[in-house]
Amino acid sequence: MKALVIEKPGQAVIKDVAYPKPGRGEVTVKVNQVGICGTDVHIYKGEFLSPYPIIPGHEFSGVIHEIGEDVPEYVTGERVAVDPSLFCGKCSYCLTNRGNHCENWGALGNTVDGSMAEYVKVPYENLVRIPDDMSDAEGAFIEPLACVVYAMHRLKLKVGDQVLLFGAGAMGQQLIQALKTAGASQLVVVDLSVEKLAMANEWGASHTFTSDKLDEVRELQPRGFDIVVDATGIPEVIEQAITFTGPVGKYLQFGVTPSDAFIKLNPFDLYHKDWTLLGTMAINHTFIPAFNWIKEKRIDVKPLVSKTISLEDTISFLEGPRDPNLLKVQIKI
Ligand SMILES: [Zn+2]
Ligand SMILES: [Zn+2]
Missing domain, CATH: 3.40.50.720 (NAD(P)-binding Rossmann-like Domain)
Structure with a gap:
């Protein structure tokens, strides 16, 4: 499959990589829309704690493509958005509602491969089904709103x-x-x-x-x-x-x-x-309330998408310079 890979700080390429087969408790999502975040630029510049190489992308929506073992309820073809948080659920911070300070903190697109690719595998617990009247662009906006x-x-x-x-x-x-x-x-x-x-x-x-x-x-x-x-x-x-x-x-x-x-x-x-x-550090079990806010149309994020670009064009966007008048830029995969 095609993916944007940051090989090392300052070096991003579009290349063919292995399809992420879902493991136990995981599903593979076919990515539709991805928001580009300041964090992605920091990862590109080597200013974040990411390992390299890495596929960035943590604000996204798509469709369930394949389901691994021990995944209840979901079927292929369902439209979803994904909470990128990978909190361990076992450390003293997770057990006291401070998952954003998890001792084993991770996130899709930050510490493991994310969504600037045709497919991404995710834990099923992180999925949220999105309704027909919620666009892919809105689905990819749930994560920033969760912050x-x-x-x-x-x-x-x-x-x-x-x-x-x-x-x-x-x-x-x-x-x-x-x-x-x-x-x-x-x-x-x-x-x-x-x-x-x-x-x-x-x-x-x-x-x-x-x-x-x-x-x-x-x-x-x-x-x-x-x-x-x-x-x-x-x-x-x-x-x-x-x-x-x-x-x-x-x-x-x-x-x-x-x-x-x-x-x-x-x-x-x-x-x-x-x-x-x-x-205020990122997300802390706030993905679902953010989803609800958009679903009930209390917060309108659609006009905040200034531009939608291709995966190929994302490389020059990461390199910069970027137009300071742009609000959110998203990628259509
Ligand atoms: Zn972000
Ligand atoms: Zn933890």
Whole structure:
């Protein structure tokens, strides 16, 4: 079968590889649609904990092609999306609902071969059947939305909270919809791009500002916001963003920074303003609620797909440079 293989950091090729025959408790999925994630670019550049060679791809939907032994319920031809999480289920973190910190953590497309290929084998427990009115593109969007759902679990937003969000990319646009749905009152969004801010307005931002207008954001809430979220992952932005956190406010780091980045933080503010600083690491048993959110059309991800490309074109996309105005790019296999 055809697959995109990252042979080593900086070297991706399209090549013929062995068909992944499903083992016990596994099914092989014929892949239809795959989202490209920042993590895939990190794997391509050698900035992640992946072994090489590896087939990337962890945001995907497809059709069940072959079923291994000891797989109940499923039949070939069913349309599915797949939770890429490979939590061991046995370690102390898994046993205390912290699977995203599993001592034996793995994920399809990150530590084992993923979906940038014609076929991928997956544990049947990770499958979710997708209904006829859910497109392949939406099915491939459940995984990124599952990261947003986990962020919302971490945030515990209270109805009526006033929220400031930095970053209106594909993840930011989902966060806007999630924050609005969860009951934010004022929802202020900051980004460099006027086009992305226009979309933020459509999804429920109450106010939008370009990044050079932070003075106006300060005027709007001189004492700060109940919740501040960074979805840029840019250290200079984060340093600014935290200072907008109000009394007894929460700051959430959603965007992924380089692992060696540092910021300045005033510990007096942290003490004096009763702040809570939060992180949110990927997915933690949040794939099914994300699926339900899309199924019930509470969150619309379809307009977030800026472009659909071929597996062949994915190589130059990974190499870059990439258009910063693109939201999500998906691959049609
Ligand atoms: Zn991802
Ligand atoms: Zn574990």
